[in-house]
Amino acid sequence: MKADPKRVLTGAHYLDGDHAAAEGALAAGCTFVAGYPITPSTEVVERMAERFPRVGGVFIQMEDELGSMAAVVGAAWGGSKAMTVTSGPGFSLMMENIGLACMMEAPCVVVNVQRGGPSTGLPTLPGQADMMQAKWGSHGDYELIALSPNSPQECFWATIKAFNLSERFRVPVLVMMDECVGHMTEKVVIPEADQIELYPRRYTKLSPEEYLPFKTGKDLVPEMIKAGDGYKIHVTGLTHDERGYPVMTWEAQEKLVRRLIEKIRLFKDELVDVEEEQTDNADVVVVSYGISSRVSIPAIQKARKEGIKVGYLRLIIAWPFPEKKIYELAQKIKGFVVVEMNYGQMVLEVERATKGKTKTILVPHGGGWVHEPEDIYKAIKEAAK
Amino acid sequence: MMTEIRISGYGGQGIIRCGYIIGKATSLYDNKYATLTQSFGPEARGSACSAQVLVSEDKILYPYVTLPHILVAMSQEAYTKFSPNLDLNGILIIDDDLVTLQEARGNIKTYAIPSTRLAEEMGAKIVANIVMLGFFTAITGVITPEAAKKAVSDSVPQRLVDLNLRAFEKGFKFGQEVKEVSKVEKV
């Protein structure tokens, strides 16, 4: 289905990443946002608060992020395309109910504009240190999807994609921005609504008598209803069977949790989304995401000028991690350089995916400001040896 | 060609807005690329703040200013903090009521306008940043005045468009005169 023209701000705009993400959400058909103000993500909810009353939709400023995330899961089951927006400390508070969204298979989107941490850290300055939390932050075993845009234009598209993937897979999808991208302003072109493809909610066509809320077909994703459709379903955070009823056995756990994991893992190849440049004959491949990918460019250009064959690989979808892609490259190159604004998170995935076929050098940064391209250049030289 | 610009002052002067309009004029109306980044402290008012704009004919990959060619300083603190990092062949633009110049460096060309006072004369101190924008446009030629005016018009509330355009003209005219004088001086 196509986007609704009334919700799409078609035209060329000069927007920061936060505002662009808000416009992406609107174009994607988002009708519900619950959030709590937190720098540097607040601009997203501010824009939603301004835009919703003019296009139809509800923004509610909740009392905290626990409530925001819980409300989003409730709204998803009420039939809304729902989103919440936060940063570090708020992201931590959302973890329990992100798990609830996974367990209840509630399609929803969480935008995290990352800042420096831990704790209150650097409220107005960037970080990329929530990447592992995004994957592992809620307790228990689950899979979800996380994107990482590197420009305001991409924030627009990434948010639309996040909504589409959340509907397709019925998982929370995280948009892992960073303060730099969130507060960077560039031209954002928003196309006509008919150029924006949306993935509709997978509502069932079965009757209430036939329908089981957690029974699935081949793709392991159940069909949905919304509260008020007359199906009288039960949905719980407890381990449950196809009826949605709690079952406290290892067999039920095995069946349910394995499915929740596999509904993503089976489609891992489909979920690879990377930007690649000159990786074909590369000796060194720089792996990065978000703002760090743009900071890597001068270093890559400098190294290329000196004759080093450097490839560039940017994670647009960070989770699930494109391990096959990394392994393929690992067999051909001298080394990876991983540039990220933390002391080693996605680099662990790169190392794992190489299976020892090549070396991996991390260029860490604690956050608060971006890398010096010179540090990245040195790592490229080292990797090329 | 990449032009690196830093607009600086203190919170509440409309520094970021000024940078925003330069970026908008460039990327929406002059058909070039512009990336705006900003830095500010937690205080909403009074602390040093700056907007960085990169202007280029080509897509901008690395988004940050490293050695600005143009520095606009609208407070002493901003001048002290940022002027040592200005390109030695660069352009320095100041509000000379608010900034006392220290020793000149290299071939830096300095242009001054009492933007805040001119805005006050218009009865609206709040448009000092737009007076400065007009001046900047005339002096540097980085953006065309047509693009600048379009960007001003769609960046301020409807009821303030006229006031802001007048502020722009005031600064722009002042800039043209200053430029004439400096040409004459050179001759």
Place this chain on the structure above:
Amino acid sequence: MSEVQLKKKKEELEEEHPMEHLLRMERMPHIWCPTCGIGTAVTAFLMALEKSQIPLKDTAIVSGIGCTGRVAGYVKLDSFHSTHGRAIPFATGLKLANPKLKVVVFSGDGDIIGIGGNHFLHAARRNMDLTVVCVNNFIYAMTGGQCAATTPITANTSTSPYGNFEQPFNLPYLAASCGAVYVARWTALDVRRLAKSLTEALQKKGFSFVEIICPCSTLYARRNRLGTGLDLMKFYHDNSVIKHGADLSELDIGFQSKIVVGKFIDRERPTFIEGVNQGLRGVLKEKFVEYGGPIDDD
């Protein structure tokens, strides 16, 4: 037993429970202990649900975690068993996404007032259109009898083995001071009055709140040597005082003290949705686009 007696017994056993059509009978037996008051509270709620004549299709129930948190799992409505303390915000999202729904939050004191207290305050303040039913058994029962924000002073729990010395909440006072438009309290003994109150609460627009004082025989009664659930019911009979419109500040419950019950607040105030829509329409005029609920994608 004679054949006639056997037949009679069989008929009795097969007789439909009057609430069967509102319960997920396939999930019976429930997990609650013998003489627990939650079952009575649910019965009163189902009586109210019928009486209120709200279409069942448009009614949803949300629980949090705990003994009462299991209620959503047994009631045959669209039912959601959310996380600990988050039933109210979950219900808030559900209601705002689909405003035609009547959304009921049914959970315990630990869930709604303990871990979820902040949401309770704000939902009442906003006058979110929810009916909140709080079963108060003075203790964290599911986890084995720990001290709660409602445990009376001196009462023994597993985490206050020498007695509790913290002041508990006075729930009606709290709800009313935050802005609830309907506030009542009954014990599990007052089934009919409770059902009437719940009917009123369900029919009320805005944030309605009913506290149900409930026996927990396994933990609260046992640890405090109060006998069985039946003994607690007897205690309620002898010690609860009906006082409609009572001074809310005098509704504290002490250890084995008198329990004032009744309807305390019944007033009108714009709901969250009404207030916001009216406000936005006033400001934005014809530019305001009211959100009316989800549109099916197909």
